[in-house]
Amino acid sequence: MVELRPGARFQSTVCATEVIVVKGTGPAELTCGGAPMAAAGSTERSGEPSAGASEGTLLGKRYGDQDETIEVLCTKAGPGSLALGDLPLAVKVTKPLPASD
Template sequence: MRPRVGQMLASTVDTTAVIVVRCPDEELEITCGGAAMTEGGGPGPDTTRTPDPALMGGALLGKRYADEELGLELLCTKAGPGTLAVNGLALPMKSAKPLPASD
């Protein structure tokens, strides 16, 4: 899939949903729990599909997940137990920028 900024993606194996905040102009495979995510609200969790147990690290509500090398950033809008990944590599949670010190 070729993601675009503002696009909503939903997991097909759990309740995770994200919004694309930043993305490159290229084809990417964005997955959650080892299964490809679908555009929009999605069909919701499919009871016939099972997530990969090795990819169940969880996605936290309101956190950003990013790959700086690719230029991809996702904002989690609905938490779930699946791990977010792009092209087979887990996306790390983006750390907050430190506030400037006030003296």
């Protein structure tokens, strides 16, 4: 379990994925590749992402849950997929800018 706060950086323990918290506070079970994430720079990678959590992450994309209680920005892509507990985090859809005539 990690303590979420905007600006906090986390890294996967099983792949190269790194994220920054954009929205969300309090304790949460943030995982990547089926394994708990750790504070950036605090641990070495070991193992591989689990088969059910290996969809990958995309650099520069924001991920969030359906209730919009958490949002993270991927700063380093990897083969593991992000989740909050048992709920996978999905890529947030960008909103188009209004047309200027």
